Amino acid sequence: MSTMSTGTFIGLLAICAVAQCQLFDALYTYVLDKAANTSIPVVSSREPVNVSIGMSLIQLTSLDSKSGDAEIETWMSFRWTDTRLSWDPTTFNDTAFIRLPLSRIWNPDVMLYNGHTSNIEPLTVVDASGGVMYFPPTTLKTRCYVGNYTKDGSVTCRFKYGSWVYDGFLLNVIESSNEVDLSNYESDETEWELTKQKVERRVTHYACCEQPFPDVVFTLKFKEKGKRNSVWNIFD
Template identity: 25%
Template structure:
């Protein structure tokens, strides 16, 4: 998308529906200038006293509830001698940050903001049995903030995980590789993780010529 094409801005969508009308350009310019000005005002306001290093706190709720949904995009490699499995994952995280809320009526009905990863607090989610130090490429993606404080952060990553291999039935063996996610820093009374589903999303899985993942 171009800089002025914000898919979450209803004003941009109005313009695109009427793009063929020759009387639109002046109207579009006014909307774009107004929208950008309001967007700057909104961003400045909600982030004026915000510190992304501080865990969100909602009055009456000490604990931050993080919901995670996991999609396995590809089983890249299963290294049996080293007992390491390499996966391409899509991870989707959701939580509430009560410090990042606003009234859309006061800001040209803007209901969502898309901001850089390091602009907001994010949970320090990791895979406990991962041989990688951290999720690769987190800083390259952006978070979506809704006016009610709901934050969605979706990102792809490639990770290598320890997997205890049992070759008793080789070459027709089946391996169980548990994925245990959690926080390194926060205890359960400060950050609670919940799974959206009790199984990974395999709808976009690319097949591996040697190994398969039961659907």
């Protein structure tokens, strides 16, 4: 699947909706009859399901410089392929995409390890090859590192995502980009400035097991606007 920002893709979906892109009941029936919403679509142990994860930052809702408690609003993105959901577009009036409820298809158990999430459950977008795209608006809550706040006014927040029960031989999480999408970030609504951000994939191995356990970490570093380095504060 080609790469585009979450904001761009959602914009394209809106255009499609205005144009009344209707799909036929026969296609929904055909796809859902083949769908298996409980079993992971793994062909072999050498071919795990790749789940790409991305984040589009919308707003920093709150950040406590003492406790480190933070809340942000995001559009998360999850992409994977399930060939059981594929179809021949020529058989269904050249239909290239359909929208399906997440609950009706298999979906990865990828979650935030170090915090809490709340989100609505929008429809997934499935293409004719079985590629699935899911973009839930998500509120993330975590506790950030505040050890540098007294030095330079900065707070670093990390959001670690991975599968809850699958190892990397079955489900492989990867980053969709090495950066957080900031195209929709509302930076004027907060007293904190976003100074650094990155996305990285890591793999953990445990002594007990040969399987790898991958995760994707989103790092956001904020600095309080107007906060000066402590070396200058002694002259206040």
